[in-house]
Amino acid sequence: MVEQLKAPDLATWLRDETRARPFLLDVREPWEFSHCAIEGAVSMPMGGVPGRVEELDAEREIVCICHHGMRSQQVAMFLASRGFERVFNLSGGVHAWAEQVDSHMPTY
DSSP: OOEEEOHHHHHHHHHOTTSOOOEEEEOSOHHHHHHOOOTTOEEOOGGGHHHHGGGSOTTSOEEEEOSSSHHHHHHHHHHHHTTOOSEEEETTHHHHHHHHTOTTSOOO
């Protein structure tokens, strides 16, 4: 089971200097990522994840991100099936982030 992470909770985590920063895996398409992204996120479109899974650190906490949280949930479940134990899904995706955390982030 993949843990769901709400946007305000991720924001709190990212501000917490006593906690290791998670790897922010943005699985949206390049045009989406170029339109808006959470600072520090790394773009790896969903379709490319299976071929690039070896680039990810299974020991690190990974937060999967997409537009509304559906594609990222699928990627998070895929990673969990490959032995990644510290995987989270950003519930509501960047849309929730723009609504609840960063009102200056462009939406689409």
